[in-house]
Amino acid sequence: MSHMSQDELVKQWESQQASMRQLLVEEDTEDWQRSPDFTGLERVGGVDLSYIKGDDVNACAQLVVLSYPNLELLYEDSQMVTLNAPYIAGFLAFRETPYLLEALQRLEKTQPNLLPQVVLVDGNGLFHYREFGLACHLGVLSGLPCVGVAKNLLQVQGISNSQQHQLQIASLQKGGDSFPLTAASGKVLGKALRSSDRSTKPVYVSVGHRISLETALRLTHTCCRYRVPEPIRQADVRSRVYLRLHFPAAAES
DNA sequence: GCGACAG
DNA sequence: ATCTTGTCGC
Numbered sequence: 576m577s578h579m580s581q582d583e584l585v586k587q588w589e590s591q592q593a594s595m596r597q598l599l600v601e602e603d604t605e606d607w608q609r610s611p612d613f614t615g616l617e618r619v620g621g622v623d624l625s626y627i628k629g630d631d632v633n634a635c636a637q638l639v640v641l642s643y644p645n646l647e648l649l650y651e652d653s654q655m656v657t658l659n660a661p662y663i664a665g666f667l668a669f670r671e672t673p674y675l676l677e678a679l680q681r682l683e684k685t686q687p688n689l690l691p692q693v694v695l696v697d698g699n700g701l702f703h704y705r706e707f708g709l710a711c712h713l714g715v716l717s718g719l720p721c722v723g724v725a726k727n728l729l730q731v732q733g734i735s736n737s738q739q740h741q742l743q744i745a746s747l748q749k750g751g752d753s754f755p756l757t758a759a760s761g762k763v764l765g766k767a768l769r770s771s772d773r774s775t776k777p778v779y780v781s782v783g784h785r786i787s788l789e790t791a792l793r794l795t796h797t798c799c800r801y802r803v804p805e806p807i808r809q810a811d812v813r814s815r816v817y818l819r820l821h822f823p824a825a826a827e828s
Numbered sequence: 829g830c831g832a833c834a835g
Numbered sequence: 836a837t838c839t840t841g842t843c844g845c
Contacts, residue, residue, distance in 0.1 A: 624835075628837045662836080664833040671835070698834045708834070725834050735832095779834085 581663075588666050592707040598715045601701070604785045605692065605720060616643045619798060620691025621806025622675045622713070624656075625814035627822060632658045636674035637814035638682065639806060640691050644797065646805045650689045652678050653817040664729075665704045668712035679717050693720040693786065695798065695806045700791075702756060702765035702781035704731050714784020721783025722791040723765070724804055728779060733759030743767070744777055751796050753777075766792050774802035 579587070607615035618640050625635045633655065640650040654677070660670040675696075683690055700710030700723030710723030728736050734756050743754045747769035755763045756779065765781030766788060780795050782788050798804040803811070 624836080626835085626836045630837095634836090662833095662835065664835090667835055703834080723834085727834065729834050730832065731834095 581661075585663065585666070588669055589705065592668075592705050592712075595712065595715050596705065596707045599701075599707070599711055600785045601782050601787065602785075603787045603790050607692065608720075608786060608790045613643065613794070613797070616692055618649060618689065618691045619643045619646075619794075619806050620679075620694040620719075621697075621804070621808070621810040622678070622694060623697045623807060623810035623814055624671050624674065625811065625818055627818060631661075633822075634658055634674075635814040635817045636671075636678055637810040637817070638675065638678035639809045639813060640682070640689055641798075641806050641809065646798065646800065648809065650682065650686065651809075651813055652681060653814055654678060654681075655821070667698055668707075668709040671698075671709060672712050672716060675713055676716055679719070691719065693722065693794065694783075695722050695724055695795065695804050696783055697724065697726075697807050697811070699723045699725045699729055699765070699779065700781040700783035702729060702731070702779060704729075706764065708781070708783075710781065710783030720785040722786060722795060723779075723781045723783050724795055724807060725779040725781075726803065728767075731758075732764065734764070744775075747777060750774075750799070753780075753792060756781075763788065768792060768795060770796060770799040770802050770804065776802065778802065778804070 656674040696710035699708035710721045714721035750771040753766040753768045756765045767777040
């Protein structure tokens, strides 16, 4: 395994994505998802990894669980991890998923009553080269409903950061406004969402697993106090604080 | 060769 | 992802 070239590794990974892709569920499967006000939804998870500058292998994996709809912290877990896989665009999941899964498993083992009913993931879901981004990967392996929320546009399947795209962004008037991200095939892979009235730059929402795009969009919007939805923002903030606390010297060299 | 490249 | 201070506005 360690003698594999990056070329062979990528082929291996592509094949794994293709097989897991068949297990993906792109529709609502939960009762709360059908409710106009998400009645029955009480816990939303957020996951993220924070990195140390100039360090390719040490990172902090973070899971938070917030109450819904008040978005108050119910649970958090920070864990230093050693990364095995390199970052290659289109294969982020192979780098990060193992540690996010471990965090979910620790929670399931110790306080199963706090398991999130849906997880917001820092990265794309279906909006991906092969329609199987990090949020899909984590969703299929955990079995939990997942939503992908990316902060930057991934230019895939004919979708590009063109003048047309910029005009569409400019046309978003208020928080909750959105426009579809349509692949060359005609399939809508995700939506660009103006997440709050104050933010100009949209976030890119896509289906991870066991949720429809419309529901994913509505959920993401209702989780936004700022541009980045609160579960992901909290995971990001708290994992950074953890690194500062445990690796204060990591700011040198 | 040039531009893109989630995190 | 990470590097970083100030600045403008409410």
